[in-house]
Structure formats: structure tokens, C-alpha cells
Amino acid sequence: MFLIANTKHLKENLSSNSKILKIIEIFEERGETISSEKFVNSYFAKDFEKSIRDMFRVRSEDVPSVLYRENDFYPAFFKDLMNAKKRVIIVSPFVTFRRLSKFMDIFKLLTSRGVEVRIYTRPIKDLVKEEFSPYIGKAIEQLKSMGVEVIERSNIHFKIAVIDDDIEWEGSLNILSHRDTEEIMRRFKSKSVVEEVLRLLDLQETSEEFSTFVECSKCGRFMVMRVDRNRLYMFCPNCFSKYKLMKGDRVLTQVKCPDCGSYMVLRWGHYGPFLGCSRYPQCTKTRSL
Numbered sequence: 001m002f003l004i005a006n007t008k009h010l011k012e013n014l015s016s017n018s019k020i021l022k023i024i025e026i027f028e029e030r031g032e033t034i035s036s037e038k039f040v041n042s043y044f045a046k047d048f049e050k051s052i053r054d055m056f057r058v059r060s061e062d063v064p065s066v067l068y069r070e071n072d073f074y075p076a077f078f079k080d081l082m083n084a085k086k087r088v089i090i091v092s093p094f095v096t097f098r099r100l101s102k103f104m105d106i107f108k109l110l111t112s113r114g115v116e117v118r119i120y121t122r123p124i125k126d127l128v129k130e131e132f133s134p135y136i137g138k139a140i141e142q143l144k145s146m147g148v149e150v151i152e153r154s155n156i157h158f159k160i161a162v163i164d165d166d167i168e169w170e171g172s173l174n175i176l177s178h179r180d181t182e183e184i185m186r187r188f189k190s191k192s193v194v195e196e197v198l199r200l201l202d203l204q205e206t207s208e209e210f211s212t213f214v215e216c217s218k219c220g221r222f223m224v225m226r227v228d229r230n231r232l233y234m235f236c237p238n239c240f241s242k243y244k245l246m247k248g249d250r251v252l253t254q255v256k257c258p259d260c261g262s263y264m265v266l267r268w269g270h271y272g273p274f275l276g277c278s279r280y281p282q283c284t285k286t287r288s289l
């Protein structure tokens with residue numbers, strides 16, 4: 001006969017005249033007590049943690065972060081921008097000319113280095129209604145001409161910045177319009193936080209990159225062809241030089257044709273650029289961009 005029970009718990013909680021308590025005593029007196037840990041390795045704790053994680057999606061990682069106020073945020077943020085190598089994403093529901101003008105030079109430097117700069121803000125027509133608005137439309141045009149992507153999104157309220165793959169800022173401060181209110185911003189250095197934010201807030205990258213056999217005229221390395229929402233350009237990952245591709249430009253890529261294994265080339269049709277097999281017309285495989 002076996003009795004399986006949490007005897008310690010029962011003895012502490014049952015009243016002294018409990019029948020169950022009597023049974024436990026008889027078993028303990030006449031039988032052998034074996035610890036459950038001999039059969040199962042603390043199964044309860046493991047299952048419990050796992051089920052709680054699944055149920056509530058508790059994040060197990062304890063990510064360190066630093067809290068900034070409005071007065072020390074900008075110096076720290078500019079330092080991060082200066083070190084950006086790949087991308088800068090700023091979500092600032094509002095943009096004012098006054099604040100934006102302080103960012104113009106650094107954005108220009110970043111885009112010239114080949115860093116992708118993307119700004120999410122509320123629709124420009126809504127911003128124009130604002131107090132400091134006469135120049136805002138012009139400033140945004142200027143940003144776009146530098147290669148900064150400006151994406152309009154209605155109703156955004158969160159304030160976020162992502163730099164490269166591992167720096168994330170979040171808090172209450174409108175990065176491109178802040179003036180004199182008290183705010184907080186928290187800086188995380190964590191790849192998983194960046195991934196989480198890009199995924200949950202729908203800030204994922206849509207650009208695609210293709211290796212090519214085109215040599216950079218400055219350094220001789222092979223350039224890559226980038227497709228950034230409607231923009232198509234060549235970019236050197238070594239010296240950061242770049243140029244826009246024009247209708248009719250042909251580029252031999254390192255993309256292999258899935259049908260015949262030859263390399264594919266950039267071609268232009270009625271509906272814009274696409275990749276076609278270099279063995280055309282023998283092979284008619286295409287791939288849209």
C-alpha cells in the first residue's frame with residue numbers, strides 16, 4: 001500500500017483529531033518514508049514556471065536600463081546617433097521645425113554614411129496646423145531629399161528610438177518636437193528589446209538587399225543593390241558611397257536564378273524594375289522587387 005502526500009504540509013494544517021493525520025502517522029510508524037525528490041526532480045517548480053511563462057508570456061530576461069530626464073536625454077541620444085552604423089528609427093508623434101533643425105546635420109551625416117534613417121510621425125497635414133508650422137513642410141522635404149524616410153502614421157502616441165540592433169530608447173519625450181516639458185526616457189542596450197519593439201510596434205524593416213558584381217568606383221569592392229520601399233540604389237558597404245539607380249540601368253546581381261542557376265540582372269519593364277534571368281530569352285524566370 002502506498003500513500004503519496006505532502007505530509008509536511010498536511011501535518012502543519014490539519015487539526016489534531018483529523019482522520020487523515022492518523023493515517024499518515026500509521027504509515028510513518030509502520031512503513032518507510034521516501035522523499036518524492038528521489039522519483040522526480042523538483043517537477044513542480046519547473047512546470048509551474050513554464051506554465052506561468054506560457055500563460056502570461058513573462059519575459060525571463062532581466063534587462064538593465066538607464067533612466068534619463070529631458071535635460072540629459074539629448075546629449076546621450078546624440079552620442080548614440082553618432083555611433084550608429086546601420087539604422088536609426090525615431091518614432092516621434094510630433095515634429096517641430098525648431099527641434100528638427102537641430103537634427104538636420106546629424107541626419108545628413110548618417111545618410112551619407114549609408115545609415116538608414118527612418119522617422120515615424122503623425123500625418124504632416126496635421127503637423128502643419130501646429131504653432132511652429134510654417135517651415136515644417138519644407139524641413140520634411142529637406143529630410144526626404146537627404147534620403148531620410150518619413151513615414152506618416154495616424155494616432156501614434158508612443159515615443160521610441162531604435163539604433164542599430166541593440167539600442168532602444170523609450171519614454172514620454174517627443175524626440176523631434178520636445179521643448180520644455182518634464183519627461184523621462186529609458187535607454188536599453190539589448191538585442192531582444194530591439195527585436196521585441198520592432199515586432200510589436202510594427203517597425204520592421206521592409207528594405208531588401210542584393211549582392212552584385214558592380215565594383216565601387218571609390219574602393220573597388222562589390223556594391224549591394226538596395227530596395228527601400230520604392231527607392232532603388234547602389235550602396236558600398238565598405239566606403240558607404242551610393243548612387244540612385246535610374247530607369248534603364250542594368251546591374252548584374254549575385255542572386256541565382258531558381259530555375260537555371262545563372263545570375264539574375266536588374267531589368268526595367270512597364271511596371272518598374274525587376275530581376276530577370278541573365279540567360280533570357282532561353283530562361284524567362286523573373287523575380288519582383
Ligand SMILES: [Zn+2]
Pocket residue numbers: 216217218219220221236237238239240241
Ligand atoms: Zn566603396
Ligand SMILES: [Zn+2]
Pocket residue numbers: 257258259260261262277278279283284285
Ligand atoms: Zn534562369
